[in-house]
Amino acid sequence: MTNSPKSSFVLSHRHLLGIEGLSAADITGLLDLGEEFVTLNRQIEKKQASLRGRTQINLFFEVSTRTQASFELAGKRLGADVMNMSASSSSMRKGETLIDTAITLNAMHPDILVVRHHASGAVALLASKLDCSVINAGDGAHEHPTQALLDALTIRRNKGRIEGLLVAICGDILHSRVARSNIMLLNTMGARVRVVAPTTLLPPGIERMGVEVARDMREGLADADIVMMLRLQRERMNGSFVPSVSEYFHYWGLDEKKLAYAKPDALVMHPGPMNRGVEIDSIVADGAQSLIREQVEMGVAIRMAVLEALSRALPNA
Amino acid sequence: MMLSDRRPILFANARIVDPSRDLDILGDLLIADGVIREAKKGIGAAGVPEGTDVVDCRGKVIAPGLVDMRAFIGEPGAGYRETFASASQAAAAGGVTTIICQPDTSPVIDDPATVDFVLRRARDTAIVHVHPMAAITKGLEGREMTEIGLLKAAGAVAFTDGARSITNAQVMRRTLTYARDFDALIVHHTEDPDLTGDGVMNESEFAARLGLLGIPKAAETVLLERDLRLVALTGGRYHAASITCAESLEVLRRAKDQGLNVTASASINHLTLNEIDIGPYRTFLKVSPPLRSEEDRKALVDGVASGLIDVVMSDHNPQDVETKRLPFAEAAAGAIGLETMLSAGLRLVHAGTVTLPALLRAMSTRPAQLLGIPGGTLAHGAPADIIVIDTDVPWLVDPTELKSKCKNTPFDEARMTGRVVRTIVAGRTIYEQL
Secondary structure, three states: OOOOOOOOOOOOOOOEOOOOOOOHHHHHHHHHHHHHHHHHHOOOOOOOOOOOOOEEEEEEOOOOOHHHHHHHHHHHHOOOEEEEEEHHHOHHHHOOOHHHHHHHHHOOOOOEEEEEEOOOOHHHHHHOOOOOEEEEEEEOOOEOHHHHHHHHHHHHHHHOOOOOOEEEEEOOOOOOHHHHHHHHHHHHOOOEEEEEOOHHHOOOOHHHHOOEEEOOHHHHHOOOOEEEEOOOOHHHOOOOOOOOHHHHHHHHOEOHHHHOOOOOOOEEEOOOOOOEOOOEOHHHHOOOOEOHHHHHHHHHHHHHHHHHHHHOOOOOO | OOOOOOOOEEEEEEEEEEHHHOEEEEEEEEEEOOEEEEEEOOHHHHOOOOOOEEEEOOOOEEEEOEEEEEEOOOOOOOOOOOOHHHHHHHHHHHOEEEEEEOOOOOOOOOOHHHHHHHHHHHHHHOOOEEEEOEOOEHHHOOOOEOOHHHHHHHOOOOEEOOOOOOOOHHHHHHHHHHHHHOOOEEEEOOOOHHHHOOOOEEOOHHHHHHOOOEEOOHHHHHHHHHHHHHHHHHOOEEEEOOOOOHHHHHHHHHHHHOOOOEEEEEEHHHHHOOHHHHOOOOHHHOOOOOOOOHHHHHHHHHHHHHOOOOEEEOOEOOOOHHHHOOOHHHOOOOEOOOOOHHHHHHHHHHOOOOOHHHHHHHHHHHHHHHHOOOOOOOOOOOEOOEEEEEEEEEEEOOHHHOOOOOOOOOOOOOEEEEEEEEEEEOOEEEEEOO
């Protein structure tokens, strides 16, 4: 085991429940640490021992491919024992309450619990009943902090900075935890944030969260350095929030024509999984301006950074 | 659109009424190349271009052609009731130069291809302008909103579920919200279907005597109140499709006083007829919403006079014998009106309750403004869609002479005073009463 990080950053929080509450210094510390793990992940020897002996449980009440896989990989590369639990196999299916699940898990002495839940606030509720560190891997439409961090790392690596950039977040803002975490992180780091969506997909009061609001893509993408697209779930596109896929794509789907409204060197991001032909055109998703694949790579690195930085502050570290 | 006639025509010595500019003068109107050149005193005296056809209009009124904001045409799907061709003939004879057709057809006008079909069909067969409204919800089912952006881009001038009401408040909220992004006008028929139930006429003593189930006014006011609160919440642009009672006027006044983006129509039937006219179960007077009391009718007339009611429309709804020659409760609702709306409206003018400019504003200028379409004005450069009215000529409504395919007029055999004597669309005379 020769690998060990040079950064000695310690996250001075017990949990990572959201971007809210993180300082610019916290975020920069995590991004710097993440950068080191990017290098590590590109080596043949990707393992290090900093979480050796630690138990990490990934508790996913909502299905996930990339988030769960990257947390699993991140924990294993840091030497932790990682266990995955999903809603379909857990006692929640048998009617156990969230609190009872927490108490049961607590008795097994995990060091880090990674939780995704469909209800906003559920992860914080669990955290209040547990002795270990809790990482929010997405709670309802509230927060998804590691996504915002990996997005920030991706932006910083490609633009050299975050401060002063104009980031347009487009699509289903109303139901998006990714949007909320990104709005907070980007504001904390000094970026300008603009949300672009039909009003039916904007939470009322969003303009008071430190964002500019645009209803159409031409106005919304003007001068943007980063165009961040969000997924529109299928059940929301057939007349309830927007009339149809074809109308949504016509007015809000990112194609080459709309991307041309942004700066010529604008970069395109998407948290995945993508609906090609709904919120994004394949030519753009796979094009030269797309960072979508890089985002996945950064996902593993940033989750290693979060695990590492939190574990350094564990009581028995 | 219409073929225009390039020949200049001077309408001389007329009373010129242009509500779009608060103009009401004795003077001349010159049109050429299918557009209005000018309207003022003494154009004729100053000399007109060579070849100008000079028409002496002494004693007549010149006004913008009527824009009928609510007319059901049977195309597509019910051409036996009315076609664009027959409706536009009726319109021309009634002084209506623009028809706004409704989407409750078969198939429903709820996708851009159908809007395109309607526009092409009307272009090829109608002699007046036709603009469709598109459905608010797919299949008029009140559940899922239509492609408001694409439909508007295709040519839908507003959105309505026709004679159906949207009971789901969430659907209405989201639709108003979404439509606002496209500055689309939502036109809603406010009649709660549960409160309406099996009712067939106004709920009143008269209904009790006839032994017919009544429809309470609350069926209208409950939905109207709800809608206006949703307008306040969403900032949407809203038009009440057909209000019928004094209580609704109060609701409307409050919303307008609050500065909400709200307007309303009343049908010519509700302004000139009341529930008593049903008499011995006359099914031609069965309309939806139902004719109300005389007090309500008077209140509506005052609403038109004051401008609280923005638009007066025909609510033209052709029904043929097999849907009307039935016991009252079983008969279809609806009355034709394109051809008689102006004459019926003149009853109010002759009674001294509404001025001619106020009537024409509600039948022409306001609907054109609300829908964002040309017409409703005699301003320089506007399309020469104009009518010549003889306000004093007496005539009898003879159903056999009506141009509409169906003859279900509530003014069957009625005596009228005043009618359109010449209708011009894009400079071309399409109707002339000889």
